[in-house]
Amino acid sequence: MSRFRALLNATKKALTWSAEDLMPPKERHIFSFNSKEELKRWHLYSDSEYGGLSSASLEIKESEKGLSGVFSGNLSLDVSNDSKWKISRSGFCGMRSKKFDGFIDLDSYDTVALKVKGDGRCYISTIYTENWVNSPGQEEDNSWQSFVFVPKDNWYIAKIPLARYLPTWRGNVIDAELEMNPSRIVGMSLSVNAEGGVPGARTGPGDFQVEIDWIKALRTE
Template sequence: MSRFRSLWQASVNATKKALTWELEEWVPPVEKCIFKFNSKEDLKTWHLYSDSEYGGLSSASLEIKDGGNRSDCNGVFSGNLSTDMREGSKWNINRSGFCGMRSKKFDGFIDLEGYDSIALRLKGDGRCYISTFQFRYILRTG
């Protein structure tokens, strides 16, 4: 029911937008920030996970690193990777070692119509990592 309500609300919003014909609403801004890490509230929209859910010994954390200026606030993801497993784990795994984060489900949509790319601003520690990004979209017909 919630998904139908979200689709219906998006349709109503698009219809209102079409009827107002204000040029500013039809031209997207140069950039659109989708996720921010400016407050502890922003961190609550993320789910942290690691192999500890399967008997592993890795851990993950996400915190705000404040640069002193509000625009310098950064979300800092960190993890401790371990290939070891807990003794007596119910899972038949010899070794592991992963941690990550993903956004929690949210109602509504992120309207990216008018944009043709997504940019990520990341800073690493010089080591190699694997990242996976998943986007779900709705195709409009007719």
């Protein structure tokens, strides 16, 4: 085949591409909790770092669907008497991903989905993006949060539109018109508080447990 004919065929093929051919897949796996290697991508935190008495663990266990992650622990409203910190509230635990190697670009997606099996509590899904909201010189990532109600005892796919994530700073919603930049995501987390959440969810101190199969980005539109 001559070079001219090969170029002509390539041009014809390019002209027949549809818009869908140029779009990324409709879903993108971000985390899959099907291997103990996944544990290396996360670290735990709780109020115990500031004198609280809550505790948490993250394990990979066998379930009826195969291997899955289990984030569990105990929420306590008590504070250690000899704590050097003066925290205003206790009763929280979380699992946060270690920073990605660079950024994850989710600009082509509009929803985050989590396949979970819970305990009836309300959890908090957090997306961390490159710092541009905070004051110059601060090293904290920008955080965007949304509630996730996890029904008890049944696997459930929670879908959270990116537009539902609100800008927060140290757990408090920022009262300003800000828009997330989904092309500069540096990490994610899932956390739980003893108090607050959506109406009807289980609240208060005590044990918590949520199983996690995967976390994905979806393009629904």
